[in-house]
Amino acid sequence: MATLQKSVGASRVPVSIEDVRAAHGRIAGSIVRTPTLLSKTLSQLTGATVYLKFENLQFTAAYKERGALNKLLQLGEAERARGVIAASAGNHAQGLAYHGARLGIPVTIVMPKLTPTVKVQQTEGHGARVILFGERFDDAHAHAMILAEQEGLTFVHPFDDPYIIAGQGTVALEMLEDVPEIDMLAVPIGGGGLISGSLVVAKAQDHEVGVVGVQAELYPSMYAKINGVTLSCEGDTLAEGIAVKQPGALTSEIVRELVDDIVLVAERDLEQALALLLQIEKTVVEGAGAAGLAALLAHPQRFAGRTVGVILCGGNIDTRLLANVLLRDLARSGRLARLRLRLQDRPGALFNVARVFDEQQVNIIEIYHQRVFTTLPAKGLITDIECETRDRAHLDRLVEALGREGYEVTPVELA
CATH class of the missing domain: 3.30.70.260 (ACT domain)
Known part of the structure; x- marks a missing residue:
């Protein structure tokens, strides 16, 4: 990975636009170049010109496989033969397992014991070895690190890795290539991999492209870190894919340096956004995938008059939960x-x-x-x-x- 790269003030960002372009060159033939489409109805509702990037149309229904694949392609022959390991109960696990199987790289995923059976089955279905350990994600993560050392496996972090960040940045790269007039991105934030890569791309454009990060009110970890405040991170959020208590060290520094703003959205906003995307765009997203639109609904003044790219980062949602959200939306209306x-x-x-x-x-x-x-x-x-x-x-x-x-x-x- 290159060492620079884009100087901002006195600091240096450890991922460059060249890194993101190189990542795209590596992975383009093995991922879906998802469409970026104008939503006339959502534009009318929000007061912005809204373009949607349909990352829920990836094979694993989430953008995470971009970074996972880019990381896998950097491994040497010996590392490939030994295999990789990750701690994840979500989209990172499936993306890594899917592309590991394609490339013939053994994949081990450590999940908390309480992980829903369907997620375990989906990950095993891609050929991964799944180990259930601990009650919390932190327990699974610690065990994965131990196994990595014991078995000589390469640990693949879900977000705090330059190759992961560069891979995730290819989402924004495609958006701005397809629709150059976009002048603002609304990007969900969990650990910070997607927004870090998006920031690198946005700030390398020849015109100003603002980047607004979006977090659930129940898990404002990056917001709190960047603003130097202490906020609680707990509760049952619809946006479980971005329910991260501790953002990455590397991603936090990139976000601190480059982000224009971070906004928080309530559960009600997430539910409304998810329901609107299904009703208007006929597309299914998970809670995290609805976060960008939720920000436009909750903070319309922040986006009014702008041409906004909204990343629908994933579509893996339990059907019973989806039904519940839609019924609640009918009740509110x-x-x-x-x-x-x-x-x-x-x-x-x-x-x-x-x-x-x-x-x-x-x-x-x-x-x-x-x-x-x-x-x-x-x-x-x-x-x-x-x-x-x-x-x-x-x-x-x-x-x-x-x-x-x-x-x-x-x-x-x-x-």
């Missing part, structure tokens, strides 16, 4: 609702309520009665009715109609 009504426990009570729903042309999906565990008198009951409406205005008309009939109605709201 008013198309799906749960209404809690207080009724008297007498014949015809539910029939009279259903009559109002029929008059308003609202579809009833489920009805839940609660007679015992309530604070009401013995002859009272609480009924929750899940229903489907056309939009928020339709739901409001239903609630008003129920009120006119004398019913006490309380919508059950989402967090």
Whole structure:
């Protein structure tokens, strides 16, 4: 790897645009050159001109295989014969396993014991040896380092490696070659490999290209490090692919030197972005893959009037989680609702309520009665009715109609 490279102020960045171009030359024949396409509808929604880079169309459904392949291609014959090892429960594992199998390089992946079975099976399906160790990622990482030394394996870091960074930078290289008018990139940040490579490419252009990093509010590790503050990194985030508690040392320095801004997005923003991408673009992304669009939705003033490249960095999402996100989006838009009504426990009570729903042309999906565990008198009951409406205005008309009939109605709201 070259030693320079792009001087910025008094410091030197250890990955150059030449490194990224060389990486692209190595890997181009073995990865998908994913399209970069204009989204007219998302542009109208956000006030920016939005181009999407569909990295969820890679064979392993994520950009991670770019850096993994570039690293593998740098190994000597002896290193290839001994094999490589990594600690990962996500896209890095699959990218490394897939290209290792293609190149005939043995791959070992250490995953925490609680890794979902489907991820274990997917990684094994690419021919990798999977070892389950420890309860947390840090445990798996430590064990992988021990095995690397014991077995003479090359450890492949998921982000804090110059060859990984150069490989990930090929995403931005393709975007700016395909759409030179892009003047800002919105890039998800986990450990920092993707944004580091994107920064190297962006700052080597002959016109100004801003780079805004995006992190989930629950895991603001890079944001905290760059801004010199202490913030908690924990919780169940939809963007598990960028839920990194400790960013890389190398990536942190590149980001500190070159990034224009880092913004945080809430879980609600991630859910909305994921749902919009499916509804508008007909494309499935994971939580991390929705982070760039989530930033445009949550911070529109930061991107207004700019031509923005958004990287849809991955599409590996559990189908049950995807269904849950889409149903929650329907609920927030008013198309799906749960209404809690207080009724008297007498014949015809539910029939009279259903009559109002029929008059308003609202579809009833489920009805839940609660007679015992309530604070009401013995002859009272609480009924929750899940229903489907056309939009928020339709739901409001239903609630008003129920009120006119004398019913006490309380919508059950989402967090």
